Amino acid sequence: MGVLVLGEHDNNSLKPATLNTVTAACAISPDVTLLIAGSGCRAAAEAAAKIVGIARVLLADAAHLAHGLPENLAAVIAKLAPGFSHVLAPATTFGKNVTPRAAALLDTAQVSDVIAIESPDTFVRPIYAGNARATVKSAEAIKFLTVRATAFAAAAAVGGQAPIEVVGDTVDLGLTRFMRQELSKSERPELTAARIVISGGRGMQSGENFKLIEQLADKLGAAVGASRAAVDAGFVPNDYQVGQTGKIVAPDLYVAVGISGAIQHLAGMKDSKVIVAINKDGEAPIFQIADYGLVGDLFKALPEFIAELDKPR
Amino acid sequence: MKILVAVKRVIDFNVKVRVKADRSGVETANVKMSMNPFDEIAVEEAVRLKEKGVAAEVIAVSMGPQSCQETIRTALALGADRGIHVNTDIELQPLAVAKLLASIIKREQPSLAILGKQAIDDDCNQTGQMLAGLLGWAQGTFISKLAIEGAEAEITREVDGGLEVLRLNLPAVLTTDLRLNEPRYATLPNIMKAKKKPIETLSPADLGVDASPRLSTLKVDEPPKRQGGKMVQSTAELVEKLRSEAKVI
Ligand SMILES: Cc1cc2nc3c(=O)[nH]c(=O)nc-3n(C[C@H](O)[C@H](O)[C@H](O)COP(=O)(O)OP(=O)(O)OC[C@H]3O[C@@H](n4cnc5c(N)ncnc54)[C@H](O)[C@@H]3O)c2cc1C
Ligand SMILES: Cc1cc2nc3c(=O)[nH]c(=O)nc-3n(C[C@H](O)[C@H](O)[C@H](O)COP(=O)(O)OP(=O)(O)OC[C@H]3O[C@@H](n4cnc5c(N)ncnc54)[C@H](O)[C@@H]3O)c2cc1C
Numbered sequence: 001m002g003v004l005v006l007g008e009h010d011n012n013s014l015k016p017a018t019l020n021t022v023t024a025a026c027a028i029s030p031d032v033t034l035l036i037a038g039s040g041c042r043a044a045a046e047a048a049a050k051i052v053g054i055a056r057v058l059l060a061d062a063a064h065l066a067h068g069l070p071e072n073l074a075a076v077i078a079k080l081a082p083g084f085s086h087v088l089a090p091a092t093t094f095g096k097n098v099t100p101r102a103a104a105l106l107d108t109a110q111v112s113d114v115i116a117i118e119s120p121d122t123f124v125r126p127i128y129a130g131n132a133r134a135t136v137k138s139a140e141a142i143k144f145l146t147v148r149a150t151a152f153a154a155a156a157a158v159g160g161q162a163p164i165e166v167v168g169d170t171v172d173l174g175l176t177r178f179m180r181q182e183l184s185k186s187e188r189p190e191l192t193a194a195r196i197v198i199s200g201g202r203g204m205q206s207g208e209n210f211k212l213i214e215q216l217a218d219k220l221g222a223a224v225g226a227s228r229a230a231v232d233a234g235f236v237p238n239d240y241q242v243g244q245t246g247k248i249v250a251p252d253l254y255v256a257v258g259i260s261g262a263i264q265h266l267a268g269m270k271d272s273k274v275i276v277a278i279n280k281d282g283e284a285p286i287f288q289i290a291d292y293g294l295v296g297d298l299f300k301a302l303p304e305f306i307a308e309l310d311k312p313r
Numbered sequence: 314m315k316i317l318v319a320v321k322r323v324i325d326f327n328v329k330v331r332v333k334a335d336r337s338g339v340e341t342a343n344v345k346m347s348m349n350p351f352d353e354i355a356v357e358e359a360v361r362l363k364e365k366g367v368a369a370e371v372i373a374v375s376m377g378p379q380s381c382q383e384t385i386r387t388a389l390a391l392g393a394d395r396g397i398h399v400n401t402d403i404e405l406q407p408l409a410v411a412k413l414l415a416s417i418i419k420r421e422q423p424s425l426a427i428l429g430k431q432a433i434d435d436d437c438n439q440t441g442q443m444l445a446g447l448l449g450w451a452q453g454t455f456i457s458k459l460a461i462e463g464a465e466a467e468i469t470r471e472v473d474g475g476l477e478v479l480r481l482n483l484p485a486v487l488t489t490d491l492r493l494n495e496p497r498y499a500t501l502p503n504i505m506k507a508k509k510k511p512i513e514t515l516s517p518a519d520l521g522v523d524a525s526p527r528l529s530t531l532k533v534d535e536p537p538k539r540q541g542g543k544m545v546q547s548t549a550e551l552v553e554k555l556r557s558e559a560k561v562i
Pocket of ligand 2: 134136319320321322338349351352374375376377404405406407410427428429430431432433434435436437438439440441528529530
């Protein structure tokens with residue numbers, strides 16, 4: 001009885017969180033199967049087959065599995081799951097959408113957002129915006145988990161050569177139709193996988209002013225993030241939001257600019273290795289968790305920061 | 314059409330929670346409780362659909378101890394028509410909540426069930442998806458826009474890469490994201506009116522559901538604390554520290 005991992009991909013390549021989920025799976029069992037479901041996704045399955053630690057890849061390729069529609073995809077997982085002891089998915093919007101549905105189809109509880117695997121049936125997960133951690137034991141015959149990517153290292157993407165097996169007989173329930181997507185396009189690294197993240201908050205005052213954040217980000221090869229207040233105000237798109245209800249990041253360096261440090265924001269970034277805060281209010285709670293705090297006006301500090309990086313060393 | 318909304322009573326989002334000394338959970342005695350913020354958004358959306366004439370009735374459901382009735386009253390003050398309280402002191406986990414909701418839905422036959430995308434206490438983000446699976450209904454999760462058009466709902470979802478637009482057959486289960494709407498405040502006259510609205514009380518047994526927990530919590534503890542608070546005086550010092558001390562740039 002091995003572990004089934006639900007792979008996240010865009011038909012051609014794997015999303016980075018898949019690799020972290022594979023590492024979590026390998027901590028449970030050496031027998032890890034990766035499921036790639038989609039429409040026209042053989043290239044993604046071939047990429048999956050190269051991941052170190054994968055014993056086999058299952059490829060479910062059908063028009064009705066396009067766009068990860070959860071109704072059809074959950075049915076595929078629920079059919080495969082009884083051959084496994086565990087089903088793991090990344091705790092991304094994709095994994096969170098489909099996995100609980102598949103678990104419920106098998107009358108099985110799920111453990112969400114796992115940050116550590118204590119044993120094959122005991123897992124640690126954050127609760128209350130990361131202010132507490134619960135160690136949870138599951139007695140279910142098949143254990144469904146979603147995995148927080150930042151808590152596990154990425155498995156090596158190349159080096160393996162697992163066989164690919166085709167899964168047929170998937171059904172179209174016809175409950176949902178995909179209309180369109182509006183994906184943010186960016187040349188910058190993906191927020192959840194970036195080594196450096198520069199985030200702006202309400203203190204930025206406008207979307208126009210986010211250019212300062214972007215300039216600094218580009219100097220450092222960083223991704224751009226934001227607080228909920230900055231997203232709600234329309235400065236930047238929703239997928240920039242870091243926090244309890246946005247994305248969880250844990251880069252080597254997180255720079256919070258004009259962000260006060262509400263617990264809901266901290267929940268998304270406080271596992272970063274080094275945190276820098278720039279805020280004009282010396283009392284802002286963000287300073288309590290920052291490794292380096294700078295009290296000052298961001299409209300002065302950001303241009304200076306950028307200029308400082310340009311100086312010859 | 315009828316709409317069912319699920320409203321959970323949780324520790325208010327402004328409260329800094331504390332882990333109990335015996336590590337059995339977090340301190341809930343004398344702590345301010347509120348409706349889960351995502352569920353306020355769910356109620357607001359349902360009430361707006363009623364105001365637009367799309368929905369005929371809004372039913373608010375909460376599960377847990379007697380005190381959940383307060384949360385239902387809040388939903389009634391925001392415009393829900395009646396409440397259902399599933400009264401139980403059992404620790405309810407998402408699968409049990411989904412089964413109880415599914416059983417209520419079989420009796421009430423709503424066209425839409427609207428839940429929060431996650432409860433801010435346990436942050437499970439499961440219940441709506443499980444409910445949709447149990448019912449065999451379409452699901453629209455993490456939504457920031459909703460339009461009902463005949464027997465379909467067009468929704469916009471907030472996903473990791475941006476936004477996604479889907480059309481769902483009704484009946485369907487929806488879960489709310491923060492930007493779906495801005496909930497109203499309950500006015501005093503509406504709070505008074507809410508006191509007269511009916512709340513039905515049921516037990517898990519009435520609904521034919523075994524709600525016992527499947528997962529057991531072995532311990533609850535605090536995450537490692539960060540040692541912050543170091544200040545720098547200038548951007549030059551900051552850049553120098555990041556280069557030579559932290560070695561991250
Ligand atoms: C259910 C729920 C979920 C939530 N989820 C999230 C989440 O996922 N992520 C999230 O971020 N928030 C979330 N929030 C919101 C959170 O509570 C805060 O409201 C939000 O994080 C505040 O954003 P902010 O720090 O940008 O704004 P503010 O708190 O307004 O802080 C702005 C800061 O900018 C500083 N500033 C202003 N001007 C300047 C200047 N010129 N130079 C330097 N500094 C300046 C100010 O001193 C202040 O500290 C959630 C809230 C709820 C209720
Ligand atoms: C003493 C005690 C101990 C607990 N220990 C654990 C534990 O060990 N593990 C654990 O996972 N949970 C535990 N819980 C929490 C409880 O089990 C949660 O209600 C349950 O896990 C649901 O998770 P969630 O609310 O995060 O679900 P989510 O899926 O995040 O909730 C999404 C939505 O579902 C609806 N919903 C959820 N619950 C209710 C409800 N009761 N009434 C109405 N609508 C609801 C709401 O619309 C909510 O927005 C404990 C609770 C108590 C009182």
